[in-house]
Amino acid sequence: MMTFKQKLAAALSVSCLAFAIPAAHAADYTIGLSVATLANPFFQGMTAGVKAGIAKHPNLHLINTSANGDANTQTNQVTDLINQHVAALILNPINANSIVPVVKEANKKGIPVFTLDRGAACGGCQVNFLETDNEALGKEGADFIAAQLKQRYGSIKGNVVDLEGLLGTTAGDEREKGFATEFELLQKTNPDLKLVSRQAADFDADKGFNITTQLLAAHNDIDAIFNGNDDNAVGAVRAIHQANRFVPIGNPKHIVVIGIDGTEQGLTLIRKGQMDATMSQNPLTMAEQSVAYVEAYLHGDKASIPAHQFWPHMLLTKANIDSPEAKAYGLWGDQVSQ
Template sequence: MTNRREFMTLAGGVALSSFLPLGPAWAAGNAIKVGYNVATLANPFFQGMTKGVVDAAKQFPQMTLLNTNANGDANTQSTMVVDLINQGVDALILNPINANSIVPVVERAHKKNIPVFTLDRGAACGDCQNNFLETDNVAMGREGAQFVIETLKKRYGTVKGNVVDLVGLIGTTAGDDRDKGFMDVFNKAAAENPGLKLIARQEGKFDQETSFNLMSQIMAANPQIDAVFNGNDDNAVGAVRAIRQASRAVPMTDPKHIVVIGIDGTRQALAAIRKGDMDATLSQNPLAMAAQSVKYVDAFFNGDKASIPAHQFWPHILITKDNIDSDTVKTYGLWGEQV
């Protein structure tokens, strides 16, 4: 079993610096050629993550970054990573599209003694990764379910309502784990509260258009919907657009308001929360996560390898209209408004 260093959700006004492991000083050291491959740049979260990697790499004069984008295709990603290996990279930072399909190329790098640092999504091969840095996706799914349950209880005085689950991209660690966390909590609550029902569970694929179309179909078949949990903010933004187009968007104080919660903290989600169209997001911080991954690469070659955890959870935070401008949220960082 790999060692795991877990980080709590940022809450209660605790400074982010309380959670961050300090890497070596950002200074010149041994020359490093780093190959980076992101799943896609169509998603705002990965745009933020790529910006974080690029900006952080610039802080190391000895580091050369080869920046590549798989455009959402797992086969393309594998080909690109093999090409990076053939170009003689010293290390890889990867954001896998699929946890299983990336394994052969990660193992190929491992056999060549090229350290692999997976970011946000991991590879299903255990010790072949030197570091897997992600947010605790199971925990975010659980917290998303709990937010829905508590909001409906506040509305009705008891736990009841018709709920939709727009799952993320199946086959990714993020998509699968978030859905697992959500379903674990929801199923337990539904067993104890017969009035709480899951009326639809569809794969939104972390995609606005897919989620918009699915939510439109679900609303056409279900006149009463109380809440939607979304695998990410793109799913949520698509759901919000479908709700608005169906003329079922009403203020949060209206009993007919459909509660919408997403994950990531993107610019569109933050804007929707400020407007009252979306209730919450469980925000990650891809800028800070990416910078830490780059620092671990430097630590591997120029610092203390023992300081690099095999698996690390980055802190996340629940953002609602009530706390979006709070000092706690500002300390964590509204990354979506910075990209």
């Protein structure tokens, strides 16, 4: 089994593949980008990564769009990009199913589609689907909570809340699958491990806040909250503070909070000791890799492009958040906020 450092080195070695074409022979290509929303810092980081990747290739030009969280808007925007005869599409679908018709339309027009972080629910319609292993994120989130509860009680027991992400996206569905499957396995050998509530907070801080506020009012014995992303977690932490239920990490009454993504807000809360952990992705390096694959495809180097690839992720806590290993991985939340 590869270590984290080996996985990171392997992924970065791929991202450093040279696809350069001599300037005199380089054709100009326009690339269309559609991200789900720019209201979420993760997708701001993703967009910054695509722009950084484009900047490395003077022959590539970008048309950048955001769907503002609306699947119909995204369909219309991608249709417009197809009608502009872009050379390739990089898509971050709002919904894995609703994006399929326009992906297939792009296929018919000979426009290659690359999906980033979230995929399309059609086999073979994407040249490359580049994402984090979202099922693994969910599983590791359940295992992290189990470890904290064992440290607290001497055995794996306690009351846990599951704030799901945006269901209908590959990221939201797979993170929930990973968490739920692992949690059920843990319950089989640890009958005092309880799931208090499972509700969709939709990758939204306000929804995370509202749901957590209601749950804290109904339950005075919540031990931990798993969050589909850092926005959910930020809302949960805010609710805990507002309910005067925050106590420091290590206190037996502390509510363990873990998120996913590695946003600037998440990193800040971890450094302050108010959030226990995040499983960080790196949308900057992941997006740059997607652009590198587009460049390779457009210049005939299709054999080097995997159909599906998992980008490395890293568990961050207060103990390692500013470590050399974390800096080598890339604290994108800090970078985007600068």
